[in-house]
Amino acid sequence: MNSEELPICDNHAHANAVIGMGPRELARRFRREGGKFIVMVSLLTWSLGLNPGSMDDVRKLYDYTIEAARVINEEGIKSVAVVGLHPAEGFELIKRGWSLGDVEDFMRKAIDLAGKYVSEGKAVGIGEVGRPHWEVDERIMDFFNGIIKYALGVARDVDGVVHLHLERNGLATTQSIIGIAREVNIKPYRVIMHHAQPVSIDLAFNNGLMPSIPMGRRGEFEEAVKHGPRFLVESDFIDDPRRPGAVIPPWTLARKLRNYVSNGLINRDFLVSMCHDNILKVYGINIT
Ligand SMILES: [Zn+2]
Ligand SMILES: [Zn+2]
Incomplete structure (x- = not known):
């Protein structure tokens, strides 16, 4: 290095190139700010103008x-894909009157397809x-x-990672995922708690799970740092100009990380x- x-x-x-800037411009801006690696995760079907409930x-x-x-990758940033269906996707089908059995069947098929993509090397996780x-x-x-x-x-069987979208209920959220991961017997470090809270870092990491802390929430990175480099960071950028929200673009994440190193909140070894x-x-x- x-x-x-x-x-x-x-x-x-x-x-999201349909309503936002899309991956190429995103990569260029991220690279300009020193970004090296980014994980691209599936959006919601309807955010791309697709239909929920259609395989x-x-x-x-x-x-x-x-x-x-x-x-x-073509723009010189290492990137991998994680594919799957957000819980909002299943919830939408329930709201539309699908039976729980039908939604379950659909979600399972979608997970199976994600697993197939992982085993084919197209994606790294679900x-x-x-x-x-x-x-x-x-x-x-x-x-x-x-x-x-x-x-x-499925992730265990195809040796993929999983990005989990969860409620932010502190230690109770973490504990429940530790339980499910044990039951399934997946390598715990393949399980990422996306949009995790700093309070969950120690419990998650000590049990082998990887917390991923959003950089766009005020004060949370500063809080996370106190636990040591036992977590990952994420922008959770959704590339939707109408919904800036509590997420930041990847290039802002990159700039923030560089600033934290230069102002001494973290050192290079931490990063x-x-x-x-x-x-x-x-x-x-x-x-x-
Ligand atoms: Zn999420
Ligand atoms: Zn997300």
């Missing part, structure tokens, strides 16, 4: 994500899958826990452990 170069990573981002469109969604990672971060009744929560369990089982070593551990990819 060149001593001047910082291994700057974004562990979870989305690109053909699920395939298009996955292919779109894989193509985005390919374009980013995601984002998980459970609603909004209030739902217990029956729905149980339903999504079943989906998580299924996804972890190397956090981005280089943790990415190597989870994905088996050397980013520099």
Whole structure:
């Protein structure tokens, strides 16, 4: 690794050329700010103008994500794809009156397809899958826990990673994922808790799970740093100009990380452990 170069990573981002700038421009801006590695994760079908509940469109969604990672690689940034169906996707079908059995069948098929893409080497993992971060009744929560369990089982079988979208309920959220991961017997470091809270870092990491901390939430990175480089960072950029929200673009994440090194909040070794070593551990990819 060149001593001047910082291994700057974004562990979870989305690109959307339909309404946003798309992967090529995203990669160029990220590169300009020193970005080295970015994980592209599937959006929602309808954010790309596709139909929820159509398996053909699920395939298009996955292919779109894989193509985005390919374009980013072409721009000189290492990138891999994680494909899957967001819990909002299943929730939408429930709202439209599908039976839970039918939604389960559909979500499982979508996870199987993601697993197939991993085994074919097109994608490195399944995601984002998980459970609603909004209030739902217990029956729905149980339903999504079943989906998580299924996804972890498929990921275990194809040796892929999983990006989990979860509620932010501190240690209780972490504990429940530790339980499911144990039950399924997946290598825990393949399980990423996306959009994790700093409070979950110690419990997650001590049990082998990888927390991924969003850089766009005020004060959270500063809080996370106190736990040591036992987490990954992410922008969770959704490339939607109408919804800037609580997420930041990848190039802002890159600039922030460089600033944190130059102002001393973290040192270079911290960044190397956090981005280089943790990415190597989870994905088996050397980013520099
Ligand atoms: Zn998410
Ligand atoms: Zn996301």
